[in-house]
Amino acid sequence: MIDVKHLSKAFGDNLVLDNIDQHIYPGEKVVIIGPSGSGKSTFLRCLNLLETPTAGTITFDGAVVTDPKADIDKIRQQMGMVFQHFNLFPNMTVRKNITLAPVRTKLMGQAEADDTATALLKRVGLEEKADAYPAQLSGGQKQRIAIVRALAMKPKLMLFDEPTSALDPEMVGEVLEVMKELAQDGMTMVVVTHEMGFAREVGSRVLFMDEGHVMEEGKPEDIFSRPQNPRLQEFLSKVLH
Amino acid sequence: MDPTALYESFKALQNPNFFQDAYMQFYKAWFAEDRWLTYFKGLSTTLYVTVIALAIGVVLGVLVATVRTAHDQQRPGRHNPFLGIVNAVCRVYVTIIRGTPMMVQLMIMGFAVFATSREKTLVGALTLGINSGAYVAEIIRGGLMSLDPGQMEAGRSLGLGYLDTMRFVVIPQAFKAILPSLGNEFIVLLKDTSLISVVSGKEIVYFARAIVTKTYEPMAPYLITAAMYLVLVLIFSWLQGKLERRLRQSDRR
Ligand SMILES: Nc1ncnc2c1ncn2[C@@H]1O[C@H](COP(=O)(O)OP(=O)(O)O)[C@@H](O)[C@H]1O
Numbered sequence: 001m002i003d004v005k006h007l008s009k010a011f012g013d014n015l016v017l018d019n020i021d022q023h024i025y026p027g028e029k030v031v032i033i034g035p036s037g038s039g040k041s042t043f044l045r046c047l048n049l050l051e052t053p054t055a056g057t058i059t060f061d062g063a064v065v066t067d068p069k070a071d072i073d074k075i076r077q078q079m080g081m082v083f084q085h086f087n088l089f090p091n092m093t094v095r096k097n098i099t100l101a102p103v104r105t106k107l108m109g110q111a112e113a114d115d116t117a118t119a120l121l122k123r124v125g126l127e128e129k130a131d132a133y134p135a136q137l138s139g140g141q142k143q144r145i146a147i148v149r150a151l152a153m154k155p156k157l158m159l160f161d162e163p164t165s166a167l168d169p170e171m172v173g174e175v176l177e178v179m180k181e182l183a184q185d186g187m188t189m190v191v192v193t194h195e196m197g198f199a200r201e202v203g204s205r206v207l208f209m210d211e212g213h214v215m216e217e218g219k220p221e222d223i224f225s226r227p228q229n230p231r232l233q234e235f236l237s238k239v240l241h
Numbered sequence: 242m243d244p245t246a247l248y249e250s251f252k253a254l255q256n257p258n259f260f261q262d263a264y265m266q267f268y269k270a271w272f273a274e275d276r277w278l279t280y281f282k283g284l285s286t287t288l289y290v291t292v293i294a295l296a297i298g299v300v301l302g303v304l305v306a307t308v309r310t311a312h313d314q315q316r317p318g319r320h321n322p323f324l325g326i327v328n329a330v331c332r333v334y335v336t337i338i339r340g341t342p343m344m345v346q347l348m349i350m351g352f353a354v355f356a357t358s359r360e361k362t363l364v365g366a367l368t369l370g371i372n373s374g375a376y377v378a379e380i381i382r383g384g385l386m387s388l389d390p391g392q393m394e395a396g397r398s399l400g401l402g403y404l405d406t407m408r409f410v411v412i413p414q415a416f417k418a419i420l421p422s423l424g425n426e427f428i429v430l431l432k433d434t435s436l437i438s439v440v441s442g443k444e445i446v447y448f449a450r451a452i453v454t455k456t457y458e459p460m461a462p463y464l465i466t467a468a469m470y471l472v473l474v475l476i477f478s479w480l481q482g483k484l485e486r487r488l489r490q491s492d493r494r
């Protein structure tokens with residue numbers, strides 16, 4: 001579904017991603033773990049071109065994302081992204097947050113978009129918040145709505161960048177629950193997270209990133225029970241204890 | 242009591258006290274020869290010049306801010322050469338206007354560029370508008386830049402185009418954020434209209450000065466001028482406060 005070849009990204013002299021090759025298959029749930037500053041966010045943001053790669057090619061469903069002539073808006077419509085800090089639009093109601101993109105990109109009419117919003121909000125248990133403004137919501141509610149907002153575009157792939165890191169601990173569960181349901185529904189997902197329980201339970205493949213490289217990858221049970229790379233062993237011993 | 246009769250009675254005094262003297266000065270600056278009418282003529286010019294200058298300033302400011310922001314937000318490796326040239330022109334404009342005194346700009350426009358024009362009030366309004374545009378542009382640009390970049394990223398990640406994201410997400414939030422600075426700029430503009438009298442623009446100061454050349458008593462005409470500006474600014478600040486309170490209500494926290 002996504003093919004990444006020789007992907008490098010530098011900020012000035014700082015080489016953040018160093019020649020990464022990856023392939024993500026339809027239906028996969030790829031979980032990316034690794035220490036802070038290792039390039040996880042940058043990797044995710046290169047996939048939908050929020051960061052422009054310094055070198056390499058990314059292909060999504062046959063479209064070359066990194067081609068300067070690519071219709072990046074069209075490509076992004078099929079890749080949802082959920083941010084650590086939600087990034088809901090504070091000047092709009094929840095309903096408008098959800099329906100703005102589908103309507104403006106002519107994916108749906110307003111009526112259909114409103115119905116979609118209602119149905120999705122019901123799925124995450126927030127239908128009564130449709131007319132609220134983001135400022136009136138808790139962090140967990142905001143993140144569930146951010147997920148719904150991305151889903152309203154009917155994406156083929158969802159990118160999550162530490163979706164629970166900015167949440168109070170008691171709200172982490174409700175967001176992970178929504179993500180698990182999404183995984184069960186067969187969505188292709190790439191998730192950067194520090195929630196090792198989620199990685200173990202939901203991930204079909206785990207990537208361990210460090211200093212711009214994918215140092216180790218494999219099935220969750222292998223990564224967590226039989227880590228090979230010493231950096232991974234060190235990382236796991238820190239986060240699991 | 243009739244103002245003229247009061248004036249005549251004070252004038253007959255040999256040693257008028259401070260208040261009687263002040264009243265006589267005020268009388269000459271205001272009631273005599275119906276001079277108060279000319280202040281209001283000047284006041285209407287002030288409002289007219291402010292409105293024209295504001296219109297020019299907002300249009301110029303929005304254009305320049307749009308060009309500069311669009312230029313700065315281009316994707317790396319995707320530089321539009323035409324935008325580069327327009328952006329350079331905009332930067333020179335802002336630098337020159339902000340780096341030179343308003344008074345000098347007025348003199349250049351009034352005595353050099355439009356030396357033969359007889360519409361000096363209009364020349365003054367145009368100069369003020371061009372001046373204000375540079376400041377408005379920087380205010381708008383600051384407002385756009387100060388917004389969390391995550392807002393633009395969220396819009397774009399949903400597949401919305403740059404213009405749609407600006408229109409529905411960035412600009413409405415930036416507008417609310419810059420409203421106080423825009424209001425201040427408007428007040429500065431309103432007060433700066435007084436400067437157009439140096440190129441014979443016929444606003445309040447121009448008429449006050451004409452009265453001084455007749456009475457040789459500068460205190461009262463200029464105090465009256467100051468009071469008129471103060472009242473205008475107070476009225477405007479009050480309106481601005483109302484608007485800001487209304488916008489804040491829509492936050493509905
Ligand atoms: N916009 C940017 N400009 C400059 N450096 C950046 C930028 N974004 C990230 N970096 C740098 O790239 C490195 C990797 O960052 P990031 O991908 O956010 O790591 P992670 O998400 O794994 O914590 C860090 O050293 C960070 O300082």
Ligand SMILES: [Mg+2]
Nearest residue numbers: 040041042162
């Ligand atoms: Mg990160």
